[in-house]
Amino acid sequence: MKFNKKLKTVFLDPHSSEIKVTGKVNVVLSPAFYWVKKLALPIKSVGAVKKLLPSIFEDTLPEGTYSYYAYKKEDLFIVFAYEDKLILDTLSQKGLKPANVANIYFAQTELDIIETDYKVDKNQNIVLKDDIVILLPSMLFEKSQYLDLKKTKLSKHKITLTQFGHIIDSKSIYKITAILLAFIFLVVTELFITTQKTAEIVTLKEELFTKYKLKSTMFQNRSMLKKYNNIHTKQMKIREYSSAILSLRLQSKNKLTQLTLKDKTLVANFSGVENGKERYIIKVLKNKKIQFKSSFKNKIFHVEMAL
Amino acid sequence: MNRINPLHLGLLLIVILIFVIFKLNNAKVELLEAKESYKETLIVATELKDLKKVYADKKKLKKSLQRILQLSSLRSAKIVKTSKKTYMILSSKSIDKKALNTLMAKILNANFNLNSLKIKQLSEQKASLYMEIKW
Numbered sequence: 551m552k553f554n555k556k557l558k559t560v561f562l563d564p565h566s567s568e569i570k571v572t573g574k575v576n577v578v579l580s581p582a583f584y585w586v587k588k589l590a591l592p593i594k595s596v597g598a599v600k601k602l603l604p605s606i607f608e609d610t611l612p613e614g615t616y617s618y619y620a621y622k623k624e625d626l627f628i629v630f631a632y633e634d635k636l637i638l639d640t641l642s643q644k645g646l647k648p649a650n651v652a653n654i655y656f657a658q659t660e661l662d663i664i665e666t667d668y669k670v671d672k673n674q675n676i677v678l679k680d681d682i683v684i685l686l687p688s689m690l691f692e693k694s695q696y697l698d699l700k701k702t703k704l705s706k707h708k709i710t711l712t713q714f715g716h717i718i719d720s721k722s723i724y725k726i727t728a729i730l731l732a733f734i735f736l737v738v739t740e741l742f743i744t745t746q747k748t749a750e751i752v753t754l755k756e757e758l759f760t761k762y763k764l765k766s767t768m769f770q771n772r773s774m775l776k777k778y779n780n781i782h783t784k785q786m787k788i789r790e791y792s793s794a795i796l797s798l799r800l801q802s803k804n805k806l807t808q809l810t811l812k813d814k815t816l817v818a819n820f821s822g823v824e825n826g827k828e829r830y831i832i833k834v835l836k837n838k839k840i841q842f843k844s845s846f847k848n849k850i851f852h853v854e855m856a857l
Numbered sequence: 858m859n860r861i862n863p864l865h866l867g868l869l870l871i872v873i874l875i876f877v878i879f880k881l882n883n884a885k886v887e888l889l890e891a892k893e894s895y896k897e898t899l900i901v902a903t904e905l906k907d908l909k910k911v912y913a914d915k916k917k918l919k920k921s922l923q924r925i926l927q928l929s930s931l932r933s934a935k936i937v938k939t940s941k942k943t944y945m946i947l948s949s950k951s952i953d954k955k956a957l958n959t960l961m962a963k964i965l966n967a968n969f970n971l972n973s974l975k976i977k978q979l980s981e982q983k984a985s986l987y988m989e990i991k992w
Contacts, residue, residue: 730867737877744885762905778905778908778912785970788965789965807977811974
């Protein structure tokens, strides 16, 4: 309020001349910019009245996009309807940028205590009639003084203009904003849940490392598993190939004289094998799909099996 | 009087929405990767545990080997047992056929890591043996 006292207050009317000011100003709207009604309603709160205003003004207002304002005075509600775009356009015509406008008031709220008429321009006087501030032709009055707002103490009934109300109405803005906010909320919630799940899985993974006494990196663990898998595969083959060799039904003259395992080779030597009789051994090994190399020398049949 | 343009507000909210959707997609990818990593770790851990239990449990393997060597058919075979840090050697300059069959059957049916083996026939009933079991 202290700050407001320092600001200049101007009266805005469609017929007023260009307003030349520097810095911010308070604006009092001429009755030409709004419709006003005094109502006695069986409602207590101003908020509830505001909801009814579009219906209350429905039959009065010409076609357009209107904003509404209401306040209670004694037992009556004073209600207003105004066109944001019309006021903004007029402000612009009179050389006032929206950025330079501090607050906007209705003449009704600021001048409802005047006791006489005042000239607002050459052709119009402002008067209070039946508690309503109105404009009347100047010809009806004689020697009136010009309206001076310097000493006027401004009320708390100020309005804020919606600069884009003619592009998109407030309800749509609220709906779209609510939908977008709801989407953002849902996505953020899902983001939070997903992050939590990831953190839980990371913790479970760390617990696995402790429980199974794993090495610190998966690279080490993978290479260790590979090493043990190779051992397992080799041992399985040793058992499979040994079984194949030991279960051969050799002729009485044929003997298994040597069985050797070194690195990745299992070697078997058979003695007393006549030339051509080694076919049986070869057939058995082939049937068991064992990869081998063989040689035959001095009745010794030599078989090398790769593990 | 300076009010935010609702189109700017809408645009800001859309940008925020796109940003959080982008973050959500990244978070979902991270979750998927974490799940895959967990699955892989579990598989590696359980397989490693099982394989280590079979091939790297020195205490258990030694005990098992001791049990085999104490069999009545092998006790008289004079098999020499030499323990090293990472492996054990079983050797015999002359082992009879029956004892050798018993020993080989037991060793091959158990889960020993057979590293080296040499069996050489000496006569109809005898053979020499050299075997390395690793852990």
